Amino acid sequence: MTKTGILLVGHGSKKAYNKDLITKTAEIIAQKHPEFIVRCGFMEFNEPTIRESLDSFRQEDVDSIAVVPLFLARGVHIDEDIPGIIGLAPGQKRGIFxxxxxxxxxxxxxxxxxxxxxxxxxxxNARAALDLI
Known part of the structure; x- marks a missing residue:
């Protein structure tokens, strides 16, 4: 049975908790949505890289892949770097793998x-902080 692949992309960091945030979020998505095959990949500092994670779908029976950046806002990584890594031109949203x-x-x-x-x-978060007063 084919499934859809989800590649959750994080920036990456030298701080372990940043990698943990991405990997745990990917685990939560996978648990809540078993109809998807979920992977995570990182721009820099951490492994697996975006390319390595994208290539890992070659071992799965997927019929499509969504690359989903866990970033708040647009920037060079979102608009240029990540598209380049996944084989898209800047501004392009769809391609073939x-x-x-x-x-x-x-x-x-x-x-x-x-x-x-x-x-x-x-x-x-603000309410939790205000509870400390």
Whole structure:
């Protein structure tokens, strides 16, 4: 049975907790959505790299891949670096990924951006901090 691949992309950091945030988020997505095969990859400092994780889908039976950056806003990595790594031109959102003798659609998601869920999370953090007073 084919599934959709999700590649969650993080920046990467020399601080272990930053890698943990991405890997644990990928694990949560995989647990909540077993119909997807979820991987994570990093721009720099951590492994697996974006390319390594994308290539790992070659061992899976996927019919499409969504590359989803866990970034808040647009920047050089979002607009240029990541698209280049996954074989897209800047500004391009759709492409093809050669996978085990077939070509599957590859799509590139936007960063989080302004989102009511993010605002709710920030208010939750603010309330938790205010409880310390």
């Amino acid at each position: 050669a996978l085990n003798g077939k070509e599957v659609p590859l799509v590139y998601a936007d960063p989080i951006g302004p989102n009511p869920l993010l605002a709710d999370l920030m208010m939750e």
